[in-house]
Amino acid sequence: MxxxxxxxxxxxxxxxxxxxxxxxxxxxxxxxxxxxxxxxxxxxxxxxxxxxxxxxxxxxxxxxxxxxxxxxxxxxxxxxxxxxxxxxxxxxxxxxxxxxxxxxxxxxxxxxCGLVRPSFVPVQEFRELRDLVRARTAVSQERVRVIQRLEKVLQDAGIKLTSVASQVWSKTSRAVLEALLEGVTSPVELAALAKGRLRSKREALEEALEHRFRVEHHGVIVRGLLAHIDSLEQRLDAYDAEIAARLAPHEEILELIRTIPGVGLKVAQVMAAEIGLDMSAFPTSAHLASWAGVCPGNHASGGKRKGGRSRPGPKWLKVALTEAAWGAVKAKDTYLSAHHKQIAGRAGGYKAIGATRHDIVVAYWHIVHDHVPYRDLGPDWAARRFSPAHRAKRLTAQLEALGYDVTIEPASAPPA
CATH class of the missing domain: 3.30.420.40 (ATPase, nucleotide binding domain)
Structure with missing residues (x-):
């Protein structure tokens, strides 16, 4: 060889x-x-x-x-x-x-003999940024788990706060927990600590806060969980500050990435850390989509297609892309939401979200490669793409590329 x-x-x-x-x-x-x-x-x-x-x-x-x-x-x-x-x-x-x-x-x-290809490894700057972003994600997930354990303790104490409030962790819940640790037992006094929209649910809140919370038992666990949440939030703030400082020289391109519907600051930071900002490693957007695992795979034999399961891409990137995709499909009058609805109707929601992830990755490649903002194709793009006018324009361009002068005139109406 x-x-x-x-x-x-x-x-x-x-x-x-x-x-x-x-x-x-x-x-x-x-x-x-x-x-x-x-x-x-x-x-x-x-x-x-x-x-x-x-x-x-x-x-x-x-x-x-x-x-x-x-x-x-x-x-x-x-x-x-x-x-x-x-x-x-x-x-x-x-x-x-x-x-x-x-x-x-x-x-x-x-x-x-050149029988293998190298995997994509970003430069040292973005490898370090990737470590920071992944560490922040891990701390954020740990914070969610601690809050879930806090909810279990409250349920054990008979406190049905989530039956009234939309989430267990809020300014109201923190104030209620602090009061319980200080020895306040009256549901009326606890309900008086409600903030925001929970003030309009005063009666339901008083009923939900009737409890058997014991400071010597539940209080020990809750105090430890609150301290753990506080330490995790401090770590998150430190990671946010460090990541922002590392990406400060690339603020302009990050603002362009955030023009994609559904892509917020943290998702943009994850995408920049996982993919990088140098698109020379990916000749086309299709190469990037294949590496990210957001496009169908190839599995054909004997002229028969046996499946198209996507390759497993970077899990940290896929989580961020899924979050962005769900945000994009909720936007109104955009190409991404319209494309999602079109595919969901015939292939189901899971594949539709996969297609939206693919659209976001393709948009990311073009934005970073060309340094241009996101340009929405519009919710009626599919109809315009296959309209008679668009098809005529495309066929005309093909004939002109072959060296012909083309003049198009609408056909006369057939005689009655």
Whole structure:
């Protein structure tokens, strides 16, 4: 098989060790030399690995995406070599030959022949931003779980606050909980702490706040949960400030991304962190949609299509896209909402949301690539696209491209 990369290295990365194999031209014409060494994954050992690869004049380094263990190895080598992170599913060896050395040799051999493609790895700036955004999302999800545990404690104490209020966590609920911890037991006094629209539900609130809350039992749990929520909110504020500071140089493009219906500030930040702002990695919007896992897959054999399940894309990105899609379909008189309704009628809501996610990703690519705001096609785009006037215009353009001069006149009405 033709060798595309004369000097390359395959790395089998583990938690404590990394097995490196270098493939280079042998002493005899047309032969290949193989050298394998094992290194620790400490920073000092990785520096030794880098020096050894440099001494061997390696031009390309490939490694398997193994959990998070590849990250320090990739970061230590990317400044001196071209590093490829390869999908583990593309590196399957022949069964019965599974050893660390064999895996390392196999990676190097398929790498030198160009039989694998590198996975998308953003630059260091956006890898760090991605870590911050994901950490913020994890803290936000933990906050939701703590609030749910708080609701369980309130239900155990007989407090039916969510039967009256739309959510368990609000200014009213915080004031009620603080009063309960201070020893207030009267439902009338507790209901008097209502704020906003809950003031109009005074009687229902008094009934819902009749309880058997005991400070020596429920109070211990609630006090701990409130302290946990406060600490999580402080962490969220810190993450928000740091993410905003990191994205300050890109504020202009973020404002353009937010012109997409359903895309707010945090969704725009997630999309920028997960995808990046350099579209050179994705030649077209279709490439980006395929990488994000928001377009149908290909599964055909014998001329028959057997399914089109989408590939699994980045889960953090998909969660943000789904949130944006639900916001977009609720907007009125927009292309995204009209397109969602059109597909939902024949394919169901789940596939319709998937199509909306695809529309948002395509719009993101064009906005970031061309530095232009979102341009809505309008709710009647489908009707206009297939209208006689539009079809005539498209066919005319095709004939003119073939070198013909075309003049269109409406057909005369047939005689009665």
């Amino acid at each position: 033709q060798v595309l990369y004369e000097r390359c290295a395959g790395l089998d990365v583990h938690r404590d060790t990394v097995v490196a194999t270098v493939r280079s031209p042998g002493k005899r014409r047309g032969s290949r030399s193989t050298q394998t060494r094992t290194f620790r994954t400490t920073m000092r050992a990785l520096a030794e690995l880098s020096d050894w690869l440099a001494c061997e004049s390696v031009e390309l380094v490939g490694m398997e995406a193994t959990g998070v263990y590849w990250k320090p190895v990739f970061t230590s080598l990317e400044d001196r070599f071209t590093c490829w992170l390869v999908n583990a599913a593309h590196l399957r060896n022949v069964p019965g030959r599974k050893t660390d050395v064999a895996d390392s040799v196999w990676i190097a051999r398929i790498l030198e």
